[in-house]
Amino acid sequence: MAAVVWTDTLQFLILVGGAIWIALSLVHQIDGGAITILSHAASTGRLDILDWPPSLFSLSLPIVAISFFFQLMQEYGTDQITVQRMMATGSQRKTFKAILFNAGTDLVVISTLLFIGLGLLSFYQLNPLPADIAPDSLMPYYIIHQLPNGVNGLLITAIFAAAMSSMDSGINAVATVLLNDYKKPKNKIVTKARGITILLGILATGIAFYVSSIGGLIKAFYSFMGLFSAPILALFLLGVINRRMAFHHWLIGLAVSLPFTLWLQHGLGAHWVW
Structure with missing residues (x-):
């Protein structure tokens, strides 16, 4: 686990350093720098984020804050990858420090990425861009x-x-859960783990083809995660808040939430953040 943490740390430093480089490059290449970028963003309505009351069909800061709150609750409370990494810190105090560090880092990284998005908007308003370039590219x-x-x-x-x-x-996290939490095999554990890993890889590839048809990476991510994040978080909260609830109660909620979420996404046409 330590090797995974250090590898991710190196990748994090490269990606954050690259994001900062891109932001500085945009400021340098656009006449007027950051002031021009922000002025152009304001003139095109990109900074109108305090719309109230919230709407099912538009994006605003209050909606993003609510969505992000529940997303982080699900990630830190139920996500197997995150839990494994928090357990690798060695103590509850170090885990708390790691969460605080991550919260502060998220603020800086997300702000930088948002600025890069605004900078790219300004830069390619002034420079030619191939017609077939998708926004995600x-x-x-x-x-x-x-x-x-x-x-x-x-x-x-x-x-x-x-x-x-x-x-x-x-x-790896899902394979570990399937092997240990459902029915732990008595022999050939490594072989069975490899088989599960291959099947999960095929499944993940198939899901990737599906989400690519939704349109836009962010929209695809939130649309797909919206189907499962809320039910998983609900299962976790049921276990914490009310011990009298049973698994079949959660299954009933899941049977209701999945069709409702799909209706919001495809039937009603609500914004993907919902």
Whole structure:
């Protein structure tokens, strides 16, 4: 586990350093720098985030705050990967420090990424862009064509490495749960774990093809996670708050929540953050 933590730490440093480099590069390449970027964002309505009352069909800061709160509750309370990493800290005090550090880092990283998005908007308003470039491809396109050789290769490699690291961590966590929490085999544990890992990898690949048809990485992520994050968090909270609830009660809630979420996404056309 220590090797995984240190590998993720190195990837984190490369990715954050790259994000800061991109932000500074955008400020340097756009006349007027950050002031121009923010002015352009304001003139196009990108900074109108305090819309009230909340709407099912638009994005606003209150909605993002509520969504992010429950997302983090699910991640820190039920996500097997996160729990494994918190347990690797060695003590409850160190875990608490790690959570606080992560919260502060999230604020900086998310703010930097939002600024990069606004910077890319301004930059490509002034510079030609191929017509077939998808919005999700803007940052890789900028990295490849605007950053120095070597830096762009390192960043693209780190992005792929982080993606593979996240996937293999998730597959390993699910395989561990299936082996130990349901029916722990008495023999050939490694062989069975490898078989489960292969099946989970195939399943993850199939899901990737599905979410790619939703449109947009962020929309795909929240649309897919919305189907399962809330039921998993509900199961966790049921176990903490009310010990009289049984598993079949959760199954009833799951049977109601999944169709309702799908109706919100595809029937009503609610914003993907819901």
